Amino acid sequence: MDSSQLFGIAMIAYILAAAFYLGLFLFKMERFGLIGMLLAVAGTCAQTVAIGLRWHESYQMGVGHAPLTNMYESLVFFAWCTACFYLALEYRFKTRIMGAFVMPCVAVAMAYASFADRIDSRISPLIPALQSNWLIAHVVTCFIGYAAFAVAGALGVMYLLKQSAENKPQHTNRNMTDALPSLPVIDDLTYKTIVFGFMWLSAGIITGAVWANEAWGTYWSWDPKETWSIITWFLYALTLHARFTRGWRGRRIAWLAMLGFVAVFFTYFGVNFFLSGLHSYGSA
């Protein structure tokens, strides 16, 4: 068995998990949630092994490096981080239904990594700029942050959905969102997730700056990727301050969590495809 087969298995597990979580959300069958969770755990395990195996394979090819170096590998890692982060959250806060909002993102990321034409899944050697120990520290910290922000964005969607259902007259599909956690609980989770992500994004930006200084002699050169990461950081700083100094809650924070994820998405994805700069390796 090689890593690409295992990644395929993980992808299928995530897609099924997403389907079952959605089933839980739509039909309120507890068993669906349980199956979804087990599938998500299975997918995460398979993917963990696959990532390790790919790492090992790169050494066998004589170009050994951590599997975090191109768009394919980073998407896969993003999916993995998000799945892990979500499962930890589910375990800690016992809110299985959130999977209906998060798992589809994981499944889409994996499927996109596997099937998109512009994404090359081959293991390739490291260009000189990427040959650094900071690579791992930088990518891992950034992606834990991104994963948290993805979950926060999903929570934002969940909040708005539930709120709009509650505002509607009784008869509409109100009971669909009944099983979701109460609004204050979603709000609190969104906030906590953003705080967690902010911490890691800060660490990601800092490790990136240290690395840039090591490789290029400038810790900050305002290239588009750097700039977008700081834009994202400003946005979340704004969100947090609005919350703890202006008392913003609920709806506004939900919107900001979604807007923040749009910025994360652009930082991670958009910059590679729409703008050019030092980080262009990602478009390979």
Next chain:
Amino acid sequence: MTTQKKNALFDLFASVQLALFLLFLLASTSIVGTIVPQNNPFTFYVERYGFKTARFFQLLDIPDMYNSWWFLGLLTLFALNLIVCSIERIPQAIRQFRRDVLAVSSEQLEKFPLRSELHLAGEMPVVAGRVATLLKRHGWHAKEGSADPGRIYGAEKGKWSRFGLYVVHCSILVILAGALLGSSAVAHKVFGDPLFAFKGSVMLPEGEQTDHVYAHKGNERLDLGFALHCDDFSIAYYDNGMPKTYRSKVTVLEHGAPVQTTEIEVNKPLTYKGVTFYQSSYQPYQDYQATLKKKDGSAETTARIPVAQQIDWPEGGVSYGIINRERQGEVTRQLKIWFTDGRGEPSVFWVHADQEAAIERPSGTYLLTIRQRYATGLQATKDPGVELVYGGCLLMLVGLYIAFFLSHRRLYVLVQPEEKGCRLLFAGDANKNRVGFERYFLQLISKLDNETK
């Protein structure tokens, strides 16, 4: 300026509204520089956006917007905001920090959101002693005071975590200060010493040395005070043709005497006397260095040779030349060599650059190595602010951790005598993670409860 006006200005800068507004402005204006390519000549913008727009861009410094007056102005306002905001709040935070934990009345305790009552049998001193032991065992160093009636125990943890946010804010100022200290513009205009902080570069051909570099801004010549000699530059490739390493072997010279020989690679810079040299580019020359020797060691020569020119080596009795090349861009990968010792047919063969070829001829075996000549492009940077920036970054991470994950918790126990035994009032308060603290609080109380049963 009247004091009222002064206060209005002070209040503005102490306000979080301004902070939110500035964060929003910084985030949204930063987008511009990621869409409009930066640091191109004026003609580039004219071609791309038309003359009028280009002039407008020029007016607003858009082509170098992150160093523009208005963007730096925004950052300055942001820093001022942070400073004033801190000046206003820190004294209050210190006052709060200094406040005696026992400075609460029993009436206040009765109104704490988190409280729980317990009735225990036993005399006051016994029960009070038990409470004191419980608190101590769980790491609460309680102060004891008297209430009317009864006694009050008060303890707190993580009091200093209230300063976490000031650590974060301060760290931002430290980073900005480090950035200023390392800025070449500040070195120029404030310190009047371009050598204090600079970014420059130099293109150094193999076998040559330099004692200066050229600044990126304004192309000014910067004298290093020592010299750098490029011994050798080489590129290594992976099997699939991708570059694997760019490596410059350099020697540092002080007053003409070598002091240090090092290899510089991407991600492996050399720092000497505060100046750091980075491998940043290279320039292949279209001539070559040939090393030719007889295998028996009787003769050897090196020559700098161009393409398509016959080179004679009378001492070795041979003539040779490069008659063709296979190139990737400017970089020569293989060379076709013509070689004769005047006896029989000339040898014609391909050889990889940098690899030794053995040539069997009637007159003996010759060893030939052809190397392309390169210049190495080194970036030279002096940034005395970088330690400050790194320190600020570390401070920020520590501060964020404190601000987000540690909390100031207070715990009180009021012990009052009753007809039969004592009444205990537990009250607690945490400035963050109240849910977690509540769980802990109830557990702690149940411990005392269990012990007595």
